[in-house]
Amino acid sequence: MFRNQYDTDVTTWSPAGRLFQVEYAMEAVKQGSAAVGLRSRTHVVLAAVNKAASDLSSHQRKVFKVDDHVGVAIAGLTADGRVLSRYLRNECINHSFVYEAPLPVGRLVVRLADKAQVCTQRSWKRPYGVGLLVAGLDESGAHLYYNCPSGNYFEYQAFAIGSRSQAAKTYLERRFESFDKYSSEELIKDALFAIKETLQGEKLTSSICTVAIVGVGEPFHIIDQQAVQEMIEAIEAREEAPAEPAEPAEPAGDIQDEGNQDAAPMEI
Amino acid sequence: MGSRFNPYDNNGGTCVAIAGTDYCVVAADTRMSTGYSILTRDYSKICQLADKCVLSSSGFQADIKALQKNLAARHLLGLLSLLSINICFDATPMIDCFLILLLHARPQIYQHQHNKQMSCPAMAQLLSNTLYYKRFFPYYAFNILGGLDSEGKGCVFTYDAVGSYERVGYSAQGTGSTLVIPVLDNQLKSPSPLLLPAKDAVTPLSETEAVDLVKDVFASATERDIYTGDRVEIVIINASGIRREYIELRKD
Numbered sequence: 001m002f003r004n005q006y007d008t009d010v011t012t013w014s015p016a017g018r019l020f021q022v023e024y025a026m027e028a029v030k031q032g033s034a035a036v037g038l039r040s041r042t043h044v045v046l047a048a049v050n051k052a053a054s055d056l057s058s059h060q061r062k063v064f065k066v067d068d069h070v071g072v073a074i075a076g077l078t079a080d081g082r083v084l085s086r087y088l089r090n091e092c093i094n095h096s097f098v099y100e101a102p103l104p105v106g107r108l109v110v111r112l113a114d115k116a117q118v119c120t121q122r123s124w125k126r127p128y129g130v131g132l133l134v135a136g137l138d139e140s141g142a143h144l145y146y147n148c149p150s151g152n153y154f155e156y157q158a159f160a161i162g163s164r165s166q167a168a169k170t171y172l173e174r175r176f177e178s179f180d181k182y183s184s185e186e187l188i189k190d191a192l193f194a195i196k197e198t199l200q201g202e203k204l205t206s207s208i209c210t211v212a213i214v215g216v217g218e219p220f221h222i223i224d225q226q227a228v229q230e231m232i233e234a235i236e237a238r239e240e241a242p243a244e245p246a247e248p249a250e251p252a253g254d255i256q257d258e259g260n261q262d263a264a265p266m267e268i
Numbered sequence: 269m270g271s272r273f274n275p276y277d278n279n280g281g282t283c284v285a286i287a288g289t290d291y292c293v294v295a296a297d298t299r300m301s302t303g304y305s306i307l308t309r310d311y312s313k314i315c316q317l318a319d320k321c322v323l324s325s326s327g328f329q330a331d332i333k334a335l336q337k338n339l340a341a342r343h344l345l346g347l348l349s350l351l352s353i354n355i356c357f358d359a360t361p362m363i364d365c366f367l368i369l370l371l372h373a374r375p376q377i378y379q380h381q382h383n384k385q386m387s388c389p390a391m392a393q394l395l396s397n398t399l400y401y402k403r404f405f406p407y408y409a410f411n412i413l414g415g416l417d418s419e420g421k422g423c424v425f426t427y428d429a430v431g432s433y434e435r436v437g438y439s440a441q442g443t444g445s446t447l448v449i450p451v452l453d454n455q456l457k458s459p460s461p462l463l464l465p466a467k468d469a470v471t472p473l474s475e476t477e478a479v480d481l482v483k484d485v486f487a488s489a490t491e492r493d494i495y496t497g498d499r500v501e502i503v504i505i506n507a508s509g510i511r512r513e514y515i516e517l518r519k520d
Contacts, residue, residue, distance in 0.1 A: 093341050 001027065011123045021127060022120050025149035028129035032075035034162035034198035035062055037133040038172065038191050039144040040182040043215030044135035046073040047191040049162070049198060050210055063210045067092035068219040069102045070136035071212050075162035076149075077129035084128060088112060105136030109145045109153045117151030131161045137214050160194060167197040184215055188223070189235060204232055276328050276408045277302055280495030281313055282444030283324040284482055285414040286456070287422035287437050291475045291506040294414035294424075295482045296324045297444075297490070297517065299498040309498035309519065316510065317343055319385040321415035322503055323395070326442030327429070328408035335407045338398055343386055346394075388415035392425040392433060399431030406430050410441040415505055422470055422505075437470050444489035444496040451485050479504065483515055490517045 006012050007020035014020060035048040048062035063073045064085040070092065074081030091111055095103035112132070119125040127149040134145040146161065147153045158176045160168035171194050179187070188211060196204045206229035214220035280301040285294045296313035299306060314324045315336045323339070325332040386394070392413050399407060411427040426439035438456050440448035456471045471478065479502060486500040497520065502513040 089345070093344055097337055097341050 009123060010120055010126060019120060019150075022150045025127035025129050026131075029076040029131035029149065029161055030163060030165075032077075032130070032162045033060075033062070034160060034165050034168060034195065035073040035075045035133055036158070036160040036165070036168050036172070036191055036194045036198075037073060037135055037144045037146075037156065038158040038176075038179055038187055038194070039135070039142045039156075040184075040187050040215075041180050042137075042142055043182075043184045043187055043213060043218070044137065044142045044144050045184070045187045045191045045211065045213045046071060046133055046135050047188075047195045047209060047211045048073045048075075049195055050208055059208070061210075063212045063222055065212075065220050065222070066108075066134075066136075067096070067102060069138060069214060070105055070108060070134065071214055071220040072135070073133045073210075073212070074130050075133075075165075076131055080128045080130040081132065084112065084115075084130065084132060087115065088134075102138060104138040104140070105134065105143045105145065106138075106140075108136070109134050109147055112147050113151050113153045116147065116149060120149075120151055133159060133161060135212075135214055135220075137216065142215065158194075160198070162198070164198040164200060167200065168194040171197045184213060184218070188213065188231060192228075192232060192235060205229065206232060275405075276331075278327060278408070278443075279307070279329045280443045281326045282440065282442040282448060282486070282489050282493065282496045283313060283326045283410070283412050284440045284448055284452070284485060285324065285412045285424040285426075285438065286452070286473075286478045286482065287414065287424040287470045288473060288475060288478055289470050290416075290420055290422065291478070291504060292322075292414045292416060292422035292424060293475070293478045293482055293502060293504050294322050294324050294412065295486065295500055295502040296326070296442075297486060297496045297498060297500050299496065300329060301495050304494075306498075312501055314501055314503050316503075317386075317391055317413075318388075318415070320505055320510070321386070321388045321391050321413065322505060322510070323411060323413050324441075324503075325409045325411045326445075327410045331407040332409045335398065335409055335411075339391075339395060342394060342398070343391070346386060387418045388413065388423050388425075389417055389435075391415075392423075392435070395425075395427065396431040396433045399427065399429065403430050410445075412439050412441050414503075416507075420507055440485075442496070444486075444493040447489045447492055448485050451488065452481075455481055475504065475506065479513070486515070486517060 006014035010019060010021035033049045033051045037046045046063055050059035050062055052059045060078050063071060065071050066085060066088045072085060088108060091108060092103045116128055119127045129149060132147040134147060136143050144156050145153050146156055146159050157179055158172040160172065175190065191211060195209050206225045210222060211228050212222040281297050281299055283296040294314060298310055298312060300308045300311040313326060314322055316322050317339055395413055406429045408429060413425040415423060417423045423435055424439050425433050425435050427433045438452050440452060482502055490497045497517045500515050500517055504511050
């Protein structure tokens, strides 16, 4: 995407019928760290990669609880995401107050999409620079939506947004057809796998990712770090186990470590 | 000369609460009346606002219902994010526009960690503010807030209709309160708040003794107060959680 004379204002169309500012806003989403969502018939899982700005700082919050039955994961401008989460929370609370019932997810995303659309049609505003994966459960079942800065929204079985999300999407595309029947544990495992794909070689630990789940009989909550770490280790143990017998006993540093010889790779 | 529309009604009933060293007992009868009639014998005047915080109110139940919903919504807002109070007020559709503008003028940002419940003293302040907000068209609600504070000690806060509140060792509100309070004064020997040094406002009684006292006190109030009776709902809050007991009372 290159600079051109039609991209200064969000209220300027290009001759090809594009609004460049909106498209640039979607670029901002692609720059954010990855977030994935998957759903089965009864549960929805959100997982996000939390990068800390530096070793000294805390991790960015990417997953927000909106209500007992809805949560979001964001990618892009975190500040915009925080503000929109607050808006979503307010909408849910107002609805619960008046109707004494949880706000159906489909209606929530429409309100969010309408709010985003407003910013694409005012010369004094800019589009929100954040994409939201909205995961929720209502009377019609489990839902996963993606809300774009453009004001569009789509429902998905599984989706990934943010940087290197294509790797996760490819992984999910191969497996999504069986998601409907998955249990919540399998869903979480697949979410972690998908996140792993976006890391491309970097080690997956619970300190750099956040996992949250909502489902039948389970209000939206973020799974605690300890539990996530155990799941990650379980996945990795399963990955390595079939590989072990194939490997010959490598004389790894036999000069230094006699202990290594004792710990034979046959110890599975 | 017709009478003007009266926006209030008194649905009667009595509420009592006693704070202990590590427990809190909150009780209320379940009779709802209007005039000299009974509307129902099975109405709960006790509402759980947070993990260890319970509100019991006597007075006009419609206002009380609205007050409880208001508090629950504000608690949720405080729970979920860092928020300013003006947004809390947007959650209540009944507030007039100009009042919202007034509050926009003094935002106070207070932070509650996600998933952390509000402590009882914090809820007490919130209730006081909520009540005073309607200073010129008050909630006809006489409230007692009971629960455990952040140290796990029992606490009871007693209110008037417009939000004046005080932390006490025990309290009673409602139509039977004048019959109950002298008995509690006699039994609980709580030191006067005027005495110095300020003493802890909780009773040395054990949990079972406090519950027995509450049962006795309701039985007595039922005898003489026509608006109190049917059944008493007793809620006991302690470190292991919240449990309820129901005791039958005279139905006349």
